[in-house]
Amino acid sequence: MNKIIIDNDKLSEIIVDNSDDYDIEIVSDFNLKVSVIDNVIGNIYIHSINSNYNGTIDYYLNDNSKLYVNKFSFNDCCNVIENIYLNGINSYIKYNFSSISSYNNNYKMKILHNNNGTCSYIFNRCIGNDKAEVVFDIDSILEQGNTSCIMDQNTKIMCFGDVNAKIRPNMYIDEEDVEARHGSVIGRFSDDDIFYIMSRGISYKDAVMLLIRGFILSNLNLDDERKKEVIDIINNNYK
Amino acid sequence: MIMRWDILFKWLGRLLNYKYISNLLTLSCFFYWLLLVISVIILLPRGDIMKLEIKNLCVEVDGKIILDNINLSIGDSEIHAIMGPNGVGKSTLSRVIMGDSRYKVIRGDILFDGKSILKLPxxxxxxxxxxxxxxxxxxxDGVxxxxxxxxxxxxxxxxxIGLYDFIKKCESGINDLSMNKELIHRSLNVGFSGGEKKKNEVLQIKLLEPTLIILDELDSGLDVDSLKIVCKNINDYINTHKETSLIIITHYPMILNYLKPNYVHIINNKKIVKTADANIIDDIEKNGYSKYTDNSIDKVM
Structure with missing residues (x-):
């Protein structure tokens, strides 16, 4: 396990050259580059709580490399640009991001499938509160000649209060040999779900907390210790 | 030793004249009566307090009346079946009893153990x-x-509840219901078969120990073997929780072979149009609901 705290906007570079875990905490503006070398599987957990920042993350994946990204943010005010370069043949990324926010959040993602057999699975979940403004711009790009690729992007935003939420899912595909999916949802938790939970004696507040925890955690692949950390953050900070 | 009676009486007289003694006596009298009244209230039989009492209930949704003048009384340990064709308001009634805010009660009351529950969440x-x-x-998903x-x-x-106590409680219920233990770790009802979902509902009954159970079409989505298991578990529950009453909402008489009702109510056109004992089930099985129209109301409990 490698623990890294990013507290300045100078370029930080992580080279994933063995199957190790990276735990990255963001506390201020940042500029991060992550490279995964050939035939390596990497796991990265990125988290931030109550921070304001602008940041960029560039991911470079080489031949037959795999990267699992799990990302959690709580009440950040942020502008983040993430570029994923799937340069190597059969390179693969699974990106899961869950966030809770009462402020302005802008996320711009670009996923470039630059080789054959590349796969991207992008899953974003966000709870927007009060007067939050949440925008996801996600572009998946596949140029002609890069065959047998899989592109999947799925974004859900659940709103409480007067939230301004936008999702712009784009897939620019210039190749017929591709498997592509996308889904976007902006909405609220269903009254039926809340009724069902409350009909078992659970208060409205606890019912909503259960749904929020479920929504956030079901999108993250975390070990029990980190899962507990996320639950504690939600329980202790969410009002 | 010479007894000084005069001194004894003098002190006794003084004592009785003290303000706090008389206050003490008054207070004792008050508590005596209070205890008496409380004992009488506790020892009094429940009399006509029913487990559930629905009085003149009128319900609307989006300005349209969907239940009209429903009256129903269910005593402790009683099993009532509510039957009727599709779309007559059986499930609506169950959700109104539970407090679904989509339905607006425009008249009447629902009492549970003698207390109105209409204003309760x-x-x-x-x-x-x-x-x-x-x-x-x-x-x-995710929960x-x-x-x-x-x-x-x-x-x-x-x-x-502690994790150990919870696991112990769950394990016994899961075994009784022949459920797959893995289901407890999965998202709530996600990917469960119809039978597993219904078994999960019954597991919740076992864990939460209610005193009024409403089974809304428990038999839908259950195969015969699962239906038997589920009904056996409900029968076991009501046999060990003697005060528990049961409302079974169903179209089909089959489930009533396993859960024997004391009374059967037929709902049609927003109203209870017939109340009878369990003998009516055979008639429904043979002839359906067609003869039970609004004109045939002969008894409303």
């Missing part, structure tokens, strides 16, 4: 002991069955 009704086993238990059940038990008991 859904969770408070549940905590009083009402349980609605739903026709289509909802799938909630684990275990987390859900633990939160429910903790809310009912007003304290967080």
């Amino acid at each position: 859904v969770n408070e009704r549940s905590k009083m002991g009402i349980f609605l086993a739903m026709q289509y238990p909802l799938e909630i 684990s069955n275990q987390d859900f059940l633990r939160t429910a038990i903790s809310n009912k008991d007003n304290k967080r």
Whole structure:
């Protein structure tokens, strides 16, 4: 396990050259580059709580490399640009991001499938509160000649209060040999779900907390210790 | 030793004249009467207090009346079946009892153990002991069955149940219901078969121990073997929880072979049009509901 705290906007570079875990905490503006070398599987957990920042993350994946990204943010005010370069043949990324926010959040993602057999699975979940403004711009790009690729992007935003939420899912595909999916949802938790939970004696507040925890955690692949950390953050900070 | 009676009487007289002695006596009298009244209230038989009493209930949704002048009384330990064709308001009635805010009660009252529950939120009704086993238990992705059940038990008991006690309680219920143990770790009802969902509802009954159970079309989505298991578990529950009453909402008489009702009510056109004993079930099985129209109201409990 490698623990890294990013507290300045100078370029930080992580080279994933063995199957190790990276735990990255963001506390201020940042500029991060992550490279995964050939035939390596990497796991990265990125988290931030109550921070304001602008940041960029560039991911470079080489031949037959795999990267699992799990990302959690709580009440950040942020502008983040993430570029994923799937340069190597059969390179693969699974990106899961869950966030809770009462402020302005802008996320711009670009996923470039630059080789054959590349796969991207992008899953974003966000709870927007009060007067939050949440925008996801996600572009998946596949140029002609890069065959047998899989592109999947799925974004859900659940709103409480007067939230301004936008999702712009784009897939620019210039190749017929591709498997592509996308889904976007902006909405609220269903009254039926809340009724069902409350009909078992659970208060409205606890019912909503259960749904929020479920929504956030079901999108993250975390070990029990980190899962507990996320639950504690939600329980202790969410009002 | 010479007894000084004069001194004894003098002190006794002084004592009786003291203000606090007389206050003490008055207070004692008050507590004596208070205890007497409380004892009488406790020892009095429940008399006509019913488990559930629905009085002249009129319900609308989007300005349209969907239940009209419903009257129903259910005593302790009684089993009532509510039957009728599709779309007549059987499930609506169950959701109104549970407190679904989509339905507006425009007239009448619902009493549970003698207290009006109309103003109580859904969770408070549940905590009083009402349980609605739903026709289509909802799938909630991300909320684990275990987390859900633990939160429910903790809310009912007003304290967080320990993991060991929870697992012990669950294991016994899961074994009784022949459920797959893995289901407890999965998202609530997500990917469960119809039978597994219904078994999960009955597991919740066993864990939450309600005193009024409403089974809304428990038989839908259940194969015969699962239906037998589920009904056996409900029978076992009501045999060990003697005060528990049961409302069975169904179209089909089959489930009533396993859960024997004391009374059968037929709903048609927003109203209870017939109340009878269990003998009516054979007639329904043979002839259907067609003859039970509004004109045939002969008894409303």
